[in-house]
Amino acid sequence: MLNDLPVIDAVVHAFNFTGANFRNQYGSVFADRITRASMLGPEGFVLDGHDEYRRNWSIDDAARVAFAESQTDLAAYHVLPIMAFRDGACSIEKAVRAKQKWPHRFAFYIGVDAMSGAAALDEMDRQFDMLEGDAVGVKLYPNSWLADEITGWKMDNPEIAFPIFEKARKMGLKAVAIHKALPLGQVELDHYRVDDIDRAAIEFPELNFEIVHGGMAFVEETMFQIRRFPNVYVNLESTSSLLTIRPAQWERVMAQFMQSDGMRKKILWGTGGLMVIHPRAGLEAFQRFRFRQETIEGEGIAQISDDDRRDMLANNFVRMTGIDMAARLAACENDEFSQARRQAGGMLPPFSTAPTASSPQDPAVVKA
Template sequence: MLDGKFVIDGVAHAYNVDPSNYAVQPTAQAITQMVYAVAGGNVPPEYAVPPEKWIRDWSTDEVTNLLFRESATDFAIFHPTPIGAYHDGMTSVEKAADTIRRWPSRFLTYATVDPLRGKAALEEFDRQVELLAPIGLKLYPSSWTKGYHEGWRMGDPKVAFPFFERARQHGIRTVAVHKAIPFGDVPMQSYKVDDLDAAAAAFPDLNFEIVHGGVAFVEETAWLLGRFPNVWVNLEGLSFILGANPRTFASLLLGLCSVGGPLALDRMVWATGAMAAHPRPLLDAFARFQFPDDLLANDGGLFSSVPQISEETKENILGRNYARMAGLDIEKLAAGMARDEFSGADISVPAYSTTKVAVV
């Protein structure tokens, strides 16, 4: 817990970014370098990882240790990825299965597919439902299935809607989509958020979780939050900005509230993307975070202003909002982890000391 607040990390990964896993070049190398720079380029010295120790195949043990032995995280959502520029998708479905099998008291997971694979992807979705019992579906707006980049849109009735329908059939309530941060030298169009309104309107019973929401397209995302009660923002990406520049983070957060006002904060969920970034300094930064007074005084909210962030709002963002979105019971989660192997861990250990980064 962080200052008595239950922490659910909405995105955890175990990347395999070793060059031997690159299926499409130079795309995979460019993606790897971009993620390394975005997640690890502006961190305190004690959290800096040299590229030769980051650009490799990360194990599920390492990610689990970062979260529960080296930070105040209590629970996490493991996201496999279907990024075809890598042989195994960058974070394999097999790693997701391993994670929930070994640490069921600490993880749930999402399924993930490439919609441009059509019927084969729907069949793969069904397979993952049996394998993972996922609580969400994670999508990426880029495909490299044919060996080159193709983008697709969340509002496409032929490409995207069949997967939302299948999610409904499987009882899955949340569809998460990577937005705002383009993967390398690809067109930006499919990473915009102007396709979410059609999806949210057509499937009002599903939650649409914008991963990296607010890193770009702040005004457009604010209008989505203001218009659609089933649109949520996952703060992976914004949490990197918080760690590097809290004032910029504050400005972006206020921008996301510019239409819906402070109620928009009730649909924001915490995420660090661990292992892309170390979760501890980001959590520590959020524990200290306050809106600068001068930004509040000049809050450009279109319809209402945002008050200073409260400890209750922080508690909601850190865990209670995600639990409400996903239908989880925090008290039951806490009871399930009370006596597991991570209970009582000394999380003040040196950064990365429980991972291969520490190996000389």
């Protein structure tokens, strides 16, 4: 809880950035990029050195950092289809382990490479079955790293994208989360624009589309989308890191996204922890955030309110996915994370629960 407000982190990660997990040359490039970004966090919330990030994070690490070291109550784990890694970077096996241990704490997104064609549809079935149907969405990337050359696709492509959406609709999934606005290395920017989401939102009104990293680029285009389409949301993964490293940019982005009551109900709190930003760092900065008076007057917007925070931190995700937050929170009251915080008299220090790179890890977790 953040000042008695429930917190749902719309994206948490348990990356496997070990060299053994690289499928091709792009794995190292991707791991280095995320590692460098992670080391830009505020003092006290950054690990000591490159090697501390470049390892196989277990789902247990992610859970402890989120639920014992921060105010986060629930979190969405995205299975990642970044096939520059043998396990996609965040594996389905880690999702299964999380479901077995903490089904009340996690919501799950399956993840597939849309450019793998019919195999992607089969993979959706496989992951859905492994989670025993306990999934709320599907995670996609606009690039594919399966071949020697990086290829890309768009959300309005009826041959590549629409079969994925139709499958998601038939499976009863609520959300399609698409990585946008943050190009991953030397790739065409065109695939990271948001314009192609328009047609997807029109053709599949039963699905909700999350612009993951919304606001890192294409702010005005994203603003118009969440204003026009009832089924388009902004996921603040990575964007929330601007709170601590570029606060003026954060304020400009949020001034665009919060221009009306309806738009304020389309924003999902997300950190990308435990690597993109430590979840506690983002939440504490968000708790302090207020629009400056000149921004309020210049943009013609209202000051952020407790109701706005309540919506962004949890209620918007609940409306989008339909999860039973009350039941989940009740199940959290005496679980291992709540007990650990009570015994410690509060949140545990940042990264104190995660092993160092040289620490021994459970072989079963490493294998996952």
